Amino acid sequence: MAAPRFDITGIGNAIVDLLVRTDDAFLSHHDMPKGGMKLIDADTATKLTALMVGGQTAAGGSVANSCAVAASLGARAAFLGKVAADDLGLAFGDGMVDMGVHYPTKPLHNGAPTARCLIFVTPDGQRTMNTYLGAGGEFTLDDLDETVIAASAITYLEGYLFDPPAAQLAFAEAVALAKAAGRLTALSLSDPFCVDRHRDGFRRLIAGGVDILFANEAEICSLYQCNEFAEAQAAAARDVKLAVLTRSEAGSVIVQDMNVTKIDAVPTTVVDTTGAGDAYAAGFMTAYAQGRSVEEAGKLGAKAAALAISQIGARPPAEMLWKLIG
């Protein structure tokens, strides 16, 4: 088998975050419950985007964030995810390529616009989010880059992409392609509500050959419908070769062949928890793909997560991430 060209190839939603500061009156006027997150349709997305002139733009998406962070940690990363042929789509692609992530997916023409998360920040520091999934949900079998998957040590799948049926099919095929090439697959459960919507599908995908499962406490408990973390951990140990379970300030638990490794969280001042799980997965997979032990991988994950939550946004500056390697 040939040596891998990439350490990690992520497949996920290609989302651009737009952020503006606003006031409470704006939220009331647009019926946005402060601090909440809701899904919006194309018309609402277009109207709200037009109101966000002068705001900040950042490439986002959970697995896309992991790929960007992994690249800054020294992993060779690629990302597959669908944008439209529009300005936000270009911004997303530039955001990935600037981080050194190979991004070969062709943009969607004559379809939905690029996915975006519209974030309104009120003077009290709260974030009110409106997510439009757009072109990101139109990822299909045709977008699976077989050459890239076959050349990647790990193919990493984003749970959120289970919502669109065509993407779900693409996931099963991605697992098959990676296995055929003798590579590993990983899955992020993304969100406990996402797990609720697709519990059986996720369990089938895991049974069908996911090698590494990433989940936080709420997600793994949702997957196995347990109230106790210990019970969910035991279920994961039976189902998957390597389960990486994160528990915020309680650290993380790595279960491999019934061996349990506990990793402490790295103490830090919390500024913004966005992207903590994405950064942990990035650190873990970077070290693991480079042949290091699960303990070392968990430690790099914990360090990357601590850095992510000590600053605003999901992608810490590259040079700060470099300092974590060693």
Place this chain on the structure above:
Amino acid sequence: MAAPRFDITGIGNAIVDLLVRTDDAFLSHHDMPKGGMKLIDADTATKLTALMVGGQTAAGGSVANSCAVAASLGARAAFLGKVAADDLGLAFGDGMVDMGVHYPTKPLHNGAPTARCLIFVTPDGQRTMNTYLGAGGEFTLDDLDETVIAASAITYLEGYLFDPPAAQLAFAEAVALAKAAGRLTALSLSDPFCVDRHRDGFRRLIAGGVDILFANEAEICSLYQCNEFAEAQAAAARDVKLAVLTRSEAGSVIVQDMNVTKIDAVPTTVVDTTGAGDAYAAGFMTAYAQGRSVEEAGKLGAKAAALAISQIGARPPAEMLWKLIG
């Protein structure tokens, strides 16, 4: 010592190649000896560039080509080299970043325009080249990115950058920075005429701590003023820890601690020899930085060089390069 973030950081001329098809009358009219290469000044460059509308543009430069090829072979690569804040400078940067090469150098403002190689191809297939060094020669100590150099397994210096005195100072400093960080340095002699101009400077740099020397037969013979390759090889063996000497279709010779390893050239149909040495160095350093033997490194170099000369241009398509890894 921390693990390296990059396998290879190149420092060299940041040149854009512009290529148009023309006829013999055009060459005569502009006093260009067919098949030759001459250095031109800014005014001539501006005038000739204006005549090249509709031609092809490609990011070039010897060490920049090596970095792009190395990235496609799975190396984590960075490049430091100076462009101007103009359209060609943007094209150069995009060309590097699109290949996955980290390119942090700030463009030059209010100075010379971006370096370019203007290539006129006549109906008989001959290439007549006019090189303008422009902003590429204004690389100074300020452009040395210490964080990147300290985080790179190998810092690779382009001999051509010895022409501008400020860049020569920067080279000495780059070697010192790499050594202080416990990293390796490599030097390409670039061109026998370049060696003629800077023989003593190159020898001092090599004696001062270059770990890996890349040269072809003409260059190493020029460095030691020998007529016989065997004599030059013996001199290199005394001077440098690892000398990698390429001899076109006669293969390559790697001399390390007086051990000599010979690598056969990989047979192929020659289409365009541009970039053969750059591709060899890319393959060699990619494998060597990943801990493989000098023999394996030389074999990857020979495969990359064969691919480079079997197609037009110095940077073979990424997916063709991926197939060489393994």
